[in-house]
Amino acid sequence: MRNSDAGGGVGGAMRKPDRTLIADMEVFQGAGPEMLDAILADARVLRIERETAVFAEGEEAAAFFLLLDGHVRVVRTTPAGDQVIMRYIGAGQLIGIAQAIGQATYPASAIAAVDCVALAWPGSLWERFMARTPGFAAAACRTVGRRLQDTQAQLIDMATGQVEQRVARALCRLARQSGRQTGAGLEISFPLSRQDIAEMTGATLHSVSRLLAAWTAMGIIAGGRQRVTVTDFARLQARAGNHPPDAGGEHGP
Amino acid sequence: MRNSDAGGGVGGAMRKPDRTLIADMEVFQGAGPEMLDAILADARVLRIERETAVFAEGEEAAAFFLLLDGHVRVVRTTPAGDQVIMRYIGAGQLIGIAQAIGQATYPASAIAAVDCVALAWPGSLWERFMARTPGFAAAACRTVGRRLQDTQAQLIDMATGQVEQRVARALCRLARQSGRQTGAGLEISFPLSRQDIAEMTGATLHSVSRLLAAWTAMGIIAGGRQRVTVTDFARLQARAGNHPPDAGGEHGP
């Protein structure tokens, strides 16, 4: 089990950020300088330590957040106690927008994958933003829509794909979204355990471990403890579903 | 393969409906009578025959729709050719809202499960609605958000549940949303083949058939060709994994 208790770990304030920090966020497009300042005036700046919760599933949705730096994973827990990682969210994205969808409580938990910085607004301001900030509503709608698209794509994967495909796709997605180019390849820029990958793909830790071991041996990926680097993106993509043009016998004895 | 070609089958117009028809739709809450009339003035009324497409995946998103009567299923097709039923949509809901999420093409197909009636607006009007109809943006956002919630719930099912649970949950959901109370129980009010259920749950036709046969024998459900009636909702829910009020300590036969 993970140490992901409570909403603790949300650290103290920093000095107020400059408006240029949020001026190019999609949600605030169309807002003038004075409006941006007003928006910022209502924001708290949070620093969230690694592996602590920004907010927890079921909690009253008292605030919504804009992630300025870091990555958080959005997790839901089943009645049976299984965790499922819905997505990872990177800098520049909104989280905790329960009010956008008319929910009084957060439907999922958000856990910082690394130390993060975020802006927080009281939930009550959501409506004001929706009403007064030009384009905010449309942008929020698109944001939610995009997540719906992603989730649907994942659902399709789960419905039709084998574990190998699902894991390959998850890694491709993460590498594309959060990959940092290094000498060795695209390195996923936050700690990502085999267990995490399993919880993203609906597989078991064991299957994932086997898979990654095989791919490491083939030179498709590299990395150790909570680290994954994609060294051969094309070949990983091939594993993700486009199996036809492939040689190489694989898999155990 | 199903006879679900093209956007054909979209029949001719009916006489204009009365504004009361849409006045209580969530998306048009807050719109005054004259605005409702204006909205209706721009709408076309469509009659869609059973098993024909309202719109097709990949098609340019030229319009969005409000389903007035009937049920449509929203389907996506994988590159490999597998169909996945994302959801069923009933009367009163918006469909084809690709523009809401900033898509130029429909991400899925919508096929009428029964003869349907819908209103259609040119996609170009979306922005006007968003801007001028009070509450429309927020309602649209909530609609998309609710679908996101649903899809996430399904994803969790797929990730953690066995086929039996998934099928049971899918039936519970359908019965709750579209069940018509009859003497025998809650009858799902549109044709629903085993194959459809399979495509909703990521199972095979065969597994679904076996499952339903077993449940029929137990008196949990009833129904024949493309028909499902839930005769014992509580017990079906138990199969779905929630063993709450029930005390039945049963498992596989």
Add this chain to the structure above:
DNA sequence: GGACCGGTTTGCGATAGCGCAAAGAGTTGG
């Protein structure tokens, strides 16, 4: 330095559910 600890790897048996194949059983239309 050695025990400890979270994450990772690996082996192996158990099995759910797929894939294939073919027979039944309602429906539809001539």
Add this chain to the structure above:
DNA sequence: CCAACTCTTTGCGCTATCGCAAACCGGTCC
């Protein structure tokens, strides 16, 4: 009333994947 069709049921071998158990590692704490 029969033929054709579609949907459904059923049998059976097969394999991907789980579940458990145990060995491994690279740091960390004392």
